[in-house]
Amino acid sequence: xxxxxxxxxxxxxxxxxxxxxxxxxxxxxxxxxxxxxxxxxxxxxxxxxxxxxxxxxxxxxxxxxxxxxxxxxxxxxxxxxxxxxxxxxxxxxxxxxxxxxxxxxxxxxxxxxxxxxxxxxxxxxxxxxxxxxxxxxxxxxxxxxxxxxxxxxxxxxxxxxxxxxxxxxxxxxxxxxxxxxxxxxxxxxxxxxxxxxxxxxxxxxxxxxxxxxxxxxxxxxxxxxxxxxxxxxxxxxxxxxxxxxxxxxxxxxxxxxxxxxxxxxxxxxxxxxxxxxxxxxxxxxxxxxxxxxxxxxxxxxxxxxxxxxxxxxxxxxxxxxxxxxxxxxxxxxxxxxxxxxxxxxxxxxxxxxxxxxxxxxxxxxxxxxxxxxxxxxxxxxxxxxxxxxxxxxxxxxxxxxxxxxxxxxxxxxxxxxxxxxxxxxxxxxxxxxxxxxxxxxxxxxxxxxxxxxxxxxxxxxxxxxxxxxxxxxxxxxxxxxxxxxxxxxx
Numbered sequence: 146x147x148x149x150x151x152x153x154x155x156x157x158x159x160x161x162x163x164x165x166x167x168x169x170x171x172x173x174x175x176x177x178x179x180x181x182x183x184x185x186x187x188x189x190x191x192x193x194x195x196x197x198x199x200x201x202x203x204x205x206x207x208x209x210x211x212x213x214x215x216x217x218x219x220x221x222x223x224x225x226x227x228x229x230x231x232x233x234x235x236x237x238x239x240x241x242x243x244x245x246x247x248x249x250x251x252x253x254x255x256x257x258x259x260x261x262x263x264x265x266x267x268x269x270x271x272x273x274x275x276x277x278x279x280x281x282x283x284x285x286x287x288x289x290x291x292x293x294x295x296x297x298x299x300x301x302x303x304x305x306x307x308x309x310x311x312x313x314x315x316x317x318x319x320x321x322x323x324x325x326x327x328x329x330x331x332x333x334x335x336x337x338x339x340x341x342x343x344x345x346x347x348x349x350x351x352x353x354x355x356x357x358x359x360x361x362x363x364x365x366x367x368x369x370x371x372x373x374x375x376x377x378x379x380x381x382x383x384x385x386x387x388x389x390x391x392x393x394x395x396x397x398x399x400x401x402x403x404x405x406x407x408x409x410x411x412x413x414x415x416x417x418x419x420x421x422x423x424x425x426x427x428x429x430x431x432x433x434x435x436x437x438x439x440x441x442x443x444x445x446x447x448x449x450x451x452x453x454x455x456x457x458x459x460x461x462x463x464x465x466x467x468x469x470x471x472x473x474x475x476x477x478x479x480x481x482x483x484x485x486x487x488x489x490x491x492x493x494x495x496x497x498x499x500x501x502x503x504x505x506x507x508x509x510x511x512x513x514x515x516x517x518x519x520x521x522x523x524x525x526x527x528x529x530x531x532x533x534x535x536x537x538x539x540x541x542x543x544x545x546x547x548x549x550x551x552x553x554x555x556x557x558x559x560x561x562x563x564x565x566x567x568x569x570x571x572x573x574x575x576x577x578x579x580x581x582x583x584x585x586x587x588x589x590x591x592x593x594x595x596x597x598x599x600x601x602x603x604x605x606x607x608x609x610x611x612x613x614x615x616x617x618x619x620x621x622x623x624x625x626x627x628x629x630x631x632x633x634x635x
Contacts, residue, residue: 157181158615159197163207163586167576168561170554178207180582183615183628187578202586205609208557209574210237210583211537212564214408215344215375215521217243218533219267222526226263227623230526233604234537234594235560237583237613238266238632240568243375243523244346245274245315252307255631264618266583268570268632270313270344271304273332277320285320294331301335308633310569311341311370316348316357317421326360333368341634342569344373349424351381351441351503358394365403373567374407376523377512378415380503382440388511395515406567408521409512411540414502414598416450416523416530419482422499428482434475438463442501444474448598450498450529454484459529460599500530500598513544513551519564531601535594538605542593553589570632581630582615 158180165176165188177191193199216239218231231239241247247269248254258267276297277285289297301312312332315321333343343364347357358374365372374395379387398405420428422437438444444464452458458466458481467477485497512518520540524533532539537560544550551559565574573581585608592607611619616628 156198160200160202163202166208166557168209170558180615185580185582206587206589209561211235211560212238213522214240214564214568215523217525222263228265230533232611232619235585235608240268242270245272245321247272247275249275251304258631262627263629265629271309273314274321288325298335305339310634312336313344315346330367337368337370342371346375362398371404377407377409378504379508385505388508406517408519410532410536413504416500419499434478442503446502448500450500453496519567520560531596535596538592539594584612586610
């Protein structure tokens with residue numbers, strides 16, 4: 146069992162002779178970094194003192210800890226406090242409350258995380274779906290009334306006062322899928338009054354993609370706040386190869402005054418629910434099912450991540466399940482959704498998820514090169530998608546070492562200071578005196594992901610040491626230190 150260590154190191158830490166990549170995108174340099182009291186105290190050519198705990202780092206890259214702007218690593222974090230999936234890839238801050246769902250009320254969850262901290266820092270958005278569920282309950286398959294929007298706004302006001310970064314939405318999911326743009330604008334204006342932001346899993350990542358992007362920009366323009374496109378993807382055959390068109394739209398929006406940014410993970414496959422394949426919620430429409438399995442993904446490349454009603458199906462593709470059942474793949478897809486929707490004894494429905502290929506690498510490469518695109522994982526501690534353990538090292542391996550799309554310094558900026566700026570986090574994401582000492586020591590020659598869809602929980606290689614608020618949390622294994630802070634919007 147991991148030993149619980151103090152939240153602040155007893156002695157200053159001196160990291161000597163590292164290749165310091167400070168997160169700004171500027172040139173790297175050989176330097177020493179002294180950490181004390183949870184913050185970076187000095188950067189330069191430093192002389193060790195008798196009190197220093199010295200770390201020799203010659204030949205290794207010292208970077209700010211990675212900031213995951215779209216994370217689900219909070220699921221189970223109360224018991225899995227080491228956050229191994231995150232820290233082993235260099236992540237020191239997770240931004241949760243994504244896709245329209247958040248812990249509620251945030252003040253209570255923040256208090257719990259401060260009483261029993263994790264190895265990582267946590268920040269959170271307020272989920273639009275959570276607000277809708279609180280006010281509309283089970284009667285959510287409709288637009289909200291003006292009175293209901295006012296009630297949601299009052300709840301959001303309280304959550305923003307508790308320190309939320311802003312409002313998140315998941316508009317391909319229940320209950321957010323039934324909301325009107327005016328509802329989202331009204332709520333985004335509440336976030337804006339607090340200096341917050343709007344981050345969105347947009348209404349469509351495939352069939353109605355361009356309209357969904359227009360809605361995101363419209364919300365930013367009408368509400369007057371920064372907007373972030375969550376886990377950006379062009380996830381249908383007919384939009385493959387059109388990343389330049391997307392970037393053109395975003396650049397024009399920025400030129401007109403809308404502060405739009407995006408985050409992206411380095412995989413051609415996503416994980417979500419089976420129901421997301423039916424944006425019209427026509428789960429018994431065979432034509433819609435066939436379209437999903439030809440234009441959005443394929444029976445062979447759509448693999449169940451979990452299926453609570455029959456766990457033997459987890460890890461099998463729609464094609465394999467179709468063969469086992471002797472049914473057409475479209476019928477199999479509809480049947481699986483119907484089975485998972487059956488009422489569970491005691492209430493609720495059965496868990497299900499799918500990992501499916503829908504994107505192409507050239508589009509991902511192009512989005513990586515957009516200057517306002519930062520890296521995220523969209524991952525979880527025990528998820529079926531390898532992004533939970535491998536997103537950041539995979540991005541580095543592919544974008545820097547293999548494809549030479551970005552320099553070392555620019556890639557680090559995308560994972561650190563740009564990520565912080567895109568979600569409104571200050572005092573983290575750079576190596577400079579006074580910044581919080583979230584740091585990762587990297588062997589960039591070996592930095593790589595090992596997790597795969599078949600083995601999604603394999604830790605990455607190359608992260609030699611990870612410090613959070615000045616305390617070592619990972620050195621090839623979790624150290625048992627839990628120095629993570631709750632980060633509130635300032």
